[in-house]
Amino acid sequence: MSKVIFMDLNRCIYCRSCEIACEREHNGHSFMSVLILDERHSVPMNCRHCKNSPCIAVCPSGALTKLENGPVIIETMKCIGCSLCAMVCPFGVLELDNLSKVMRKCDLCIHRLNENKLPACVSSCPARALAYDEFDVIMQKVKNRAAKAVISGAGLEPGIVVSPPQS
Amino acid sequence: MTGLVATLGSGAMTNPILDLVNSKCIFIIGSNFAENHPIAARWVLDAKEHGAKIIVADPRYTPTAWIADIFLQLKPGTDIALLNCMLHTIIKENLYDKVFVQKRTSGFDQIKALAAKYDADTVEKITGVPSGLLQEAARLYAKAQSAAIVYCMGITQHTYGHGNVVSCANLALICGNIGQPGTGVLPLRGQDNVQGACDMGGLPTVLPGYASVTDETSRRRIAAMWGKEDLPAEPGLTVVEMMNAAGEGKVKAMYIMGENPMVSDPNTEHVRQALDKLDFLVVQDIFLTETAELADVVLPGACWAEKEGTVTATSRSVQWRAKAVATPGEAKADLDIICRIAKKLGFEFNYQNANEVLREINRVVPSYAGITPERVKQVGGLTWPCPTTDHPGTPILHIDTFATIERLGQLIPVEHRTPFEMTDAEYPLLLTTGRVVMHYNAGSMTRRSTSLLKRSPALFVEVNPADAKKLGISVDEKVKISTKRGETTAKTTITNSIPPGVVFMPFHFSGTNALVVDALDEKAKIPEFKVAACRIDKSK
Numbered sequence: 194m195s196k197v198i199f200m201d202l203n204r205c206i207y208c209r210s211c212e213i214a215c216e217r218e219h220n221g222h223s224f225m226s227v228l229i230l231d232e233r234h235s236v237p238m239n240c241r242h243c244k245n246s247p248c249i250a251v252c253p254s255g256a257l258t259k260l261e262n263g264p265v266i267i268e269t270m271k272c273i274g275c276s277l278c279a280m281v282c283p284f285g286v287l288e289l290d291n292l293s294k295v296m297r298k299c300d301l302c303i304h305r306l307n308e309n310k311l312p313a314c315v316s317s318c319p320a321r322a323l324a325y326d327e328f329d330v331i332m333q334k335v336k337n338r339a340a341k342a343v344i345s346g347a348g349l350e351p352g353i354v355v356s357p358p359q360s
Numbered sequence: 361m362t363g364l365v366a367t368l369g370s371g372a373m374t375n376p377i378l379d380l381v382n383s384k385c386i387f388i389i390g391s392n393f394a395e396n397h398p399i400a401a402r403w404v405l406d407a408k409e410h411g412a413k414i415i416v417a418d419p420r421y422t423p424t425a426w427i428a429d430i431f432l433q434l435k436p437g438t439d440i441a442l443l444n445c446m447l448h449t450i451i452k453e454n455l456y457d458k459v460f461v462q463k464r465t466s467g468f469d470q471i472k473a474l475a476a477k478y479d480a481d482t483v484e485k486i487t488g489v490p491s492g493l494l495q496e497a498a499r500l501y502a503k504a505q506s507a508a509i510v511y512c513m514g515i516t517q518h519t520y521g522h523g524n525v526v527s528c529a530n531l532a533l534i535c536g537n538i539g540q541p542g543t544g545v546l547p548l549r550g551q552d553n554v555q556g557a558c559d560m561g562g563l564p565t566v567l568p569g570y571a572s573v574t575d576e577t578s579r580r581r582i583a584a585m586w587g588k589e590d591l592p593a594e595p596g597l598t599v600v601e602m603m604n605a606a607g608e609g610k611v612k613a614m615y616i617m618g619e620n621p622m623v624s625d626p627n628t629e630h631v632r633q634a635l636d637k638l639d640f641l642v643v644q645d646i647f648l649t650e651t652a653e654l655a656d657v658v659l660p661g662a663c664w665a666e667k668e669g670t671v672t673a674t675s676r677s678v679q680w681r682a683k684a685v686a687t688p689g690e691a692k693a694d695l696d697i698i699c700r701i702a703k704k705l706g707f708e709f710n711y712q713n714a715n716e717v718l719r720e721i722n723r724v725v726p727s728y729a730g731i732t733p734e735r736v737k738q739v740g741g742l743t744w745p746c747p748t749t750d751h752p753g754t755p756i757l758h759i760d761t762f763a764t765i766e767r768l769g770q771l772i773p774v775e776h777r778t779p780f781e782m783t784d785a786e787y788p789l790l791l792t793t794g795r796v797v798m799h800y801n802a803g804s805m806t807r808r809s810t811s812l813l814k815r816s817p818a819l820f821v822e823v824n825p826a827d828a829k830k831l832g833i834s835v836d837e838k839v840k841i842s843t844k845r846g847e848t849t850a851k852t853t854i855t856n857s858i859p860p861g862v863v864f865m866p867f868h869f870s871g872t873n874a875l876v877v878d879a880l881d882e883k884a885k886i887p888e889f890k891v892a893a894c895r896i897d898k899s900k
Contacts, residue, residue, distance in 0.1 A: 206394035341410065
């Protein structure tokens with residue numbers, strides 16, 4: 194059973210608490226970065242821990258693996274720093290560590306997961322824009338919310354609203 | 361605070377923040393909670409998911425404004441005109457709550473006369489907000505089944521901050537949006553436990569529990585609890601008044617705890633001169649702040665995790681905070697320091713711990729009588745008024761009556777005024793100030809965090825691209841910002857989130873408050889941090 198980090202882009206307020214929390218968990222380095230678009234949307238970007246991970250597929254040294262409980266992790270001793278994983282990643286979230294010459298990435302706070310805690314980014318999000326749960330559980334919540342919105346006449350908002358910057 | 365006391369009888373938030381989820385319309389004016397109270401965003405977003413409409417009025421298109429269904433980009437300092445215009449539309453279109461107005465308020469005729477003057481076309485000219493949007497916002501707020509008003513320093517930090525607050529209360533009162541879930545007037549406090557400090561009499565005019573120092577009966581009641589016959593009957597000075605008195609040599613010594621006026625007070629140069637003039641300055645803080653550097657004696661205090669006791673949140677909820685770690689080095693819990701100093705001065709401050717202090721609060725402050733150490737530790741949060749130990753607390757105020765003398769909500773007409781300082785040929789830009797998400801207040805703590813500094817390293821000034829073009833300045837350029845009081849340098853951030861003619865600077869760094877005016881609201885005594893006339897020049 195693996196869980197995913199779900200981002201509700203309508204709820205992200207660009208407070209960057211997730212970045213700071215990630216930094217605290219990972220020796221002063223954040224694997225989460227919140228990007229701001231058109232001065233009116235913000236998107237928290239980190240590793241999506243893909244089910245069919247292109248990074249794992251191309252890794253020539255077998256350094257990348259997907260664990261049963263979800264995280265795609267990197268074994269730095271096996272990494273040769275070729276950056277192929279970064280080239281195929283659709284999200285640009287893999288990093289080359291200039292010091293150790295190996296790749297590094299979000300580990301989904303595996304040390305916290307092992308203690309039954311949420312990933313730091315999720316647990317620190319004040320706006321509840323980030324959630325960590327089973328895919329189906331999250332989708333059920335989205336459905337429930339959508340159903341309520343239909344009934345209340347609030348109307349539905351697409352998950353991502355990219356509208357032109359205001360004049 | 362004074363504005364809500366005059367209209368509703370109590371200066372506190374009427375409803376808790378998490379009650380916003382029950383609101384069908386949330387009108388946010390002068391608050392950028394997405395950056396300054398991010399936790400509040402959770403409940404506003406939840407309300408929106410439940411179908412609430414969100415109105416945001418702010419001169420800047422902030423992350424809070426991103427949430428808005430209707431965004432009213434008003435010119436700085438024109439809040440009263442905007443609010444009066446909403447009254448105008450609501451009264452003209454008969455959308456006000458007649459039963460509520462008749463049964464629970466007084467002064468409607470004056471409000472009606474006032475509102476008549478603020479039609480949408482007139483107010484469009486004052487505020488710069490299109491008349492159609494003003495009317496749409498008014499209708500949304502008035503027609504919603506339950507509507508709440510949230511405001512913060514964008515409303516209060518003006519020379520007519522009192523009037524701004526009264527105008528917010530007027531709007532809530534005529535629509536009957538008080539005393540029910542999802543309604544209310546919610547001033548978000550600037551810092552943790554400011555509410556508690558006010559409740560305990562940390563204001564120059566009141567004793568604990570808002571007992572007026574000029575009211576002999578309540579003064580003597582409290583004096584008796586402290587084993588005294590009477591207490592001084594003269595109101596003291598407010599923060600800026602103290603600084604002025606120090607500058608005039610009238611105040612000789614000052615004991616500053618957990619405050620950094622060298623960064624947070626207006627007109628920094630004046631503050632420095634005033635503090636220099638003191639015979640004796642004691643500063644108690646967790647870091648050697650800009651103010652502590654000027655002190656004769658520095659007392660190392662404790663941070664929140666190093667001491668125990670209650671804190672009262674902005675929504676009047678009293679919570680117990682346990683001590684988590686020991687104080688480092690010579691630092692001591694603030695209660696310990698205060699007790700030791702009091703004893704040296706000959707007072708009997710024999711509190712062994714914060715429990716004993718809370719027990720005294722239970723005796724002295726009637727609205728805290730039921731908030732005992734045992735209960736507050738057990739339930740995790742109790743909201744005053746909580747008069748007895750079996751009382752559940754009062755999350756929503758003014759359900760049946762108001763706390764005013766007449767027990768009615770007082771509708772008080774307030775006219776639009778221009779800010780203390782307006783632009784002219786020499787100072788053509790309006791400077792407004794505020795906070796950013798990465799820093800807290802004077803930055804005494806946050807400017808020491810590498811994580812936060814990395815993301816927000818230094819003072820900046822937000823400029824609209826049109827103004828930047830006119831001034832010939834580019835992104836990240838070091839520029840000189842000057843007002844009649846002083847000048848400072850900052851790097852530019854060029855953004856459409858601020859309208860042409862207005863610039864924004866955060867006050868977390870030294871420099872900003874060297875620029876702002878120290879003119880005060882005559883009632884609330886709050887300085888006008890939100891509007892000053894400035895100019896920007898290329899730095900040589």
